[in-house]
Amino acid sequence: MxxxxxxxxxxxxxxxxxxxxxxxxxxxxxxxxxxxxxxxxxxxxxxxxxxxxxxxxxxxxxxxxxxxxxxxxxxxxxxxxxxxxxxxxxxxxxxxxxxxxxxxxxxxxxxxxxxxxxxPETLTMKDAMIYGTAGLTAGMSVLRLTQLVKPDDGKVVVSGATGGVGALSVAILNTLGYTVVAITGKESESDFLKAQGASEILLRNDIENFEKKPLLKPLFAGGIDTVGGVILENIIKATQPMGAVTSCGNVASPKLDLTVFPFILRGVTLIGIDSQNYPMNYRTEVWNYLASDWKISxxxxxxxxxxxxxxxxxxxxxxxxxxxxxxxxxxxx
Structure with missing residues (x-):
């Protein structure tokens, strides 16, 4: 035809x-x-x-x-x-x-x-594109993070939180009962982020200026990073023992300047997210979650x-x- x-x-x-x-x-x-x-x-x-x-x-x-x-x-x-x-x-x-x-x-x-x-039958076409690659990437990140970090473990942090992946990650994690810290360079968007489900706002300049130490005071049970660079470095260094951080972007920088101490002294896990070539069975699983248990109100x-x-x-x-x-x-x- x-x-x-x-x-x-x-x-x-x-x-x-x-x-x-x-x-x-x-x-x-x-x-x-x-x-x-x-x-x-x-x-x-x-x-x-x-x-x-x-x-x-x-x-x-x-x-x-x-x-x-x-x-x-x-x-x-x-x-x-x-x-x-x-x-x-x-x-x-x-x-x-x-x-x-x-x-x-x-x-x-x-x-x-x-x-x-x-x-999915419970998802409209418009809803599917509100999610889009950003939602799929957020969903992949949430899927991997929630395998290692539970809501009772502590706060989770999301960088680039006013962007597509970040905003949707905040909203999905909030839907699942997590306490979410949103990192943004736009202080004026605090109300927007709180409406998505962020309980706390951390300004980008503040996290970029954390102390330059191999390890920092544990602040987060885990995180979803969308930007890379110094922000990802400091999220990893401030993640508590046995925590996990996902990485899906490099808009800030593709480089990391880290020691291995967060990994060998705290057992932190860094998880890469490749949304472009993600296996189809996992794609289907994430889309079905986005249409049901994870659907953002x-x-x-x-x-x-x-x-x-x-x-x-x-x-x-x-x-x-x-x-x-x-x-x-x-x-x-």
Whole structure:
């Protein structure tokens, strides 16, 4: 079965005289290869990788013109795979979507069938994109952290807490009964973070200026770090014995300047989170948790809905660090 429309709209990035320009263009669908699906996209969402792609970052996207969008949810309109049928509702995130494969900022995506996850029945399409890769990453982090750290063990800390992964991590942990300390560089967003479930706010400058010692006073039972660098170093050094910290980002720095003392004297565990290539069985498990036991009651409060025409404006704000929470893009009805 062919998709209903042979022409569709997409947010395109083009390289012109070493500059990167964006526009909404008409695109033509192409025939499916073996084991591919074509999805009519209903919602996408905005992520930092999308902003980097739009900016022409060759570490994210090597070739232009290109359609960004590492998240998409919609309905399958064409399938060459036995795993999926026409009409199935699916989520597609990470892998190569929106990086070097045209992504979710378009009315249609064409992707390998094994990239798709069935949309849980208790999750709307919009909810799925409020979560998106950020929610999946937060969920992966929570899943691993909760295997080693329980609510009664003490406070858990979340860095980059006004960002997508951070805000959702705060909200999920609060839903599960944890006492959450939120780290932010934006003191003005304290009310936002407390609304997500943070019981305490720790300013970024304060944790960056902790004493430069191999070990610090134990403050946290565990943590979810989204930024790397000095903040992750100090979270690890201030984690109590047998605590655990997850790491999923490097916006502050990819480098760590640590001794092994937190690991060999306190038994602290550092857990890496790779959301791009996370195994499908774990993805499915996390999505099902996000749709049930972990579902955030105030989920829509974390998100702003926009159209394709507003994407460029929001990306510029994201690059300036002026966005909070999640930005969802409504593509089609």
């Amino acid at each position: 062919k998709a209903n429309n042979s022409i569709f709209k997409a947010f395109r990035v083009e390289e012109v005289d070493s500059a990167f320009k964006t526009s909404i263009k008409d695109m033509a669908v192409s025939p499916l290869n073996e084991d591919e699906i074509r999805v009519k996209v209903h919602y996408s969402s905005l992520n930092y990788k999308d902003a980097l792609s739009v900016s022409g970052n060759k570490g994210v996207t090597r070739h232009f013109p290109h359609t960004p969008g590492i998240d998409a949810v919609g309905i399958i309109e064409e399938s060459s795979s036995d795993a999926w049928q026409i009409g199935d509702q699916v989520i597609v995130t990470s892998y190569d979507l929106g990086m070097n494969t045209d992504g979710g900022f378009a009315e249609y995506i064409t992707v390998p069938a094994h990239w798709a996850v069935k949309l 105030q989920l829509e409060d974390t998100a702003t809905e926009i159209t394709l025409e507003q994407v460029d404006e929001k990306i510029q704000l994201m690059l300036k660090g002026q966005l909070k929470g999640r930005t969802v893009i409504k593509i089609t009805e």
